Amino acid sequence: MSERVAIIGGGKIGEALVAGLLSSGKPARDLVVVEASSERAEEIAQEYKVLVTDIATAVENAQIVVIAVKPDAVDGVLAELGKVDDNNDVERVTVTLVAGLPAAKYENALPAGSPVIRVMSNTPLLVNEAMSAMSAGRYATEEQVQTVSALLGAVGKVMVVPENLMDAVTAISGSGPAYVFLLAESMIDAGVSLGLTRAQAAALARQTIRGAGAMLTESGMTSTDLRAAVTSPGGTTAAAIIELERAGIRPAMYAATAAAAARSSQLSRRSELEGSPGNGGDGRG
Ligand SMILES: NC(=O)C1=CN([C@@H]2O[C@H](COP(=O)(O)OP(=O)(O)OC[C@H]3O[C@@H](n4cnc5c(N)ncnc54)[C@H](O)[C@@H]3O)[C@@H](O)[C@H]2O)C=CC1
Numbered sequence: 001m002s003e004r005v006a007i008i009g010g011g012k013i014g015e016a017l018v019a020g021l022l023s024s025g026k027p028a029r030d031l032v033v034v035e036a037s038s039e040r041a042e043e044i045a046q047e048y049k050v051l052v053t054d055i056a057t058a059v060e061n062a063q064i065v066v067i068a069v070k071p072d073a074v075d076g077v078l079a080e081l082g083k084v085d086d087n088n089d090v091e092r093v094t095v096t097l098v099a100g101l102p103a104a105k106y107e108n109a110l111p112a113g114s115p116v117i118r119v120m121s122n123t124p125l126l127v128n129e130a131m132s133a134m135s136a137g138r139y140a141t142e143e144q145v146q147t148v149s150a151l152l153g154a155v156g157k158v159m160v161v162p163e164n165l166m167d168a169v170t171a172i173s174g175s176g177p178a179y180v181f182l183l184a185e186s187m188i189d190a191g192v193s194l195g196l197t198r199a200q201a202a203a204l205a206r207q208t209i210r211g212a213g214a215m216l217t218e219s220g221m222t223s224t225d226l227r228a229a230v231t232s233p234g235g236t237t238a239a240a241i242i243e244l245e246r247a248g249i250r251p252a253m254y255a256a257t258a259a260a261a262a263r264s265s266q267l268s269r270r271s272e273l274e275g276s277p278g279n280g281g282d283g284r285g
């Protein structure tokens with residue numbers, strides 16, 4: 001894992017990637033960050049002791065260029081990348097972590113034939129527990145897919161999916177940590193309403209979610225079987241679950257994830273319109 005990785009965008013997800021890669025053993029000298037906000041750049045350099053520099057210096061000698069800016073900043077980054085003198089000695093793959101924007105958008109803007117890999121990861125990158133789904137663009141080789149898969153595998157689990165599933169992936173694992181944090185918030189507030197202190201309720205909810213998460217990943221049992229094992233006949237869990245079902249927890253999850261996927265797809269359609277004829281687009285669906 002000796003590739004030099006340039007990360008463009010040192011925000012929440014860029015920082016999480018830096019932190020995760022460092023704690024997985026990647027040397028700081030192999031990471032370089034580009035960050036538009038000088039305050040943020042200073043924070044990243046101080047905290048992680050990585051080089052934070054301009055895009056041309058960062059990209060030079062980087063085998064992997066990761067784009068981790070908000071979707072509306074991508075055009076600016078692609079324009080800056082277009083101005084960078086390409087060093088043909090370095091085989092470079094561009095990895096985009098940006099929600100909603102298709103690999104073709106980057107392929108159309110970068111020099112012809114540039115390999116691109118689209119990834120949807122999540123903030124548990126910070127604790128080496130990310131779920132990253134990746135789709136290879138048209139020009140990415142199997143070897144590049146393996147290289148990026150190994151890089152992301154150092155900070156969590158990796159799944160390869162066809163690009164048409166990226167909106168669904170974004171809705172489940174990209175945004176998913178927020179659903180779990182919302183569940184934690186509501187459990188804590190509920191605990192307080194039942195007489196626990198906030199600190200007690202928070203400690204109970206945190207460890208319960210951690211333990212349940214570990215059972216989900218380590219027991220080999222399905223979520224349905226795990227839930228059944230907690231639910232004693234006529235007991236407390238059954239009483240609670242009746243209320244959660246009555247409140248519509250399942251339809252709420254269908255509607256929430258459909259809204260997230262629709263938003264991701266909307267970003268993708270908008271980028272296709274912007275990239276259509278006259279703007280370097282190839283009109284691909
Ligand atoms: N936050 C999350 O949980 C997840 C975010 N994503 C995707 O990751 C991307 C980044 O999201 P966040 O980190 O949450 O956003 P953020 O707003 O925290 O970070 C973006 C950073 O990029 C910097 N930036 C903007 N333009 C730049 C440029 N031209 N050059 C260098 N730096 C520039 C900004 O100053 C900011 O620090 C988004 O596209 C989002 O869709 C994907 C999965 C999960």
Ligand SMILES: O=C(O)[C@@H]1CCC=N1
Pocket residue numbers: 099170174175
């Ligand atoms: O909310 C967002 O748009 C980003 C993408 C997935 C998680 N956060």
